[in-house]
Amino acid sequence: MGIRIIDIIATILVNFVHCVFTEHILSCNVTQLGSCPGNYHVCNETSLQCYCLEDYIQYGNGCIAKSEAYNTDHDATAAVVSIFTIALVVVGLVLVIRKYNLIDYVRHKINQRRNNDVMYEDVMIGQDDPPLVP
Template structure:
């Protein structure tokens, strides 16, 4: 009989602990949203904040961003991060294109092909395979 009572008390303690933990989480989540009263002299606790009268929530002024509970000015670091990302992506893309071209040139032996074509044009030698000019032909008779 004692075992049952002890088990029930543990369940009740677990239930109470769960309720307390849930309540703490809910109240903790509400701290991120700063409520304000527009009738007060300073409705919002931090600098660079304004009270929105319709939602009664403190918002940051234009050109400011909320960081934790404070509003901080926009920094110029964001474009630098984007330009660094763009540079890395561009370099990676160029490396892939160059590697692809090298593989195609090697697979089809394009350098040797171009070298042969240039030498043929340079020497002026035109090869006639089907036409034979010279003394080996029989004379033409009408």
């Protein structure tokens, strides 16, 4: 009897269930040096699994200091929030500028300051007023 397809499917399903419901803890050999990958890993003799030292936490396949893990998580969050905030401010400015035609307003004001012509509509030329009588 050879291996049937049902046996292969059952093996894959059992491995999948095992992978989903167990923690991904690295196994190690106590008698072998460097059996745990990365720095700050120690092999436990009773469970034969790698764990991190006291002031370190598991991050990926290695151990990092707790303070570094705090900074690593918040650096990415800060970057995303900063980019989102800058994009929101830029979109808001564009909408306000378009709604109130601020570009045309500024151009008009600049052109008014460049032209130093006196508006003669407001200036009286000649003696059109009646004389003042006491």
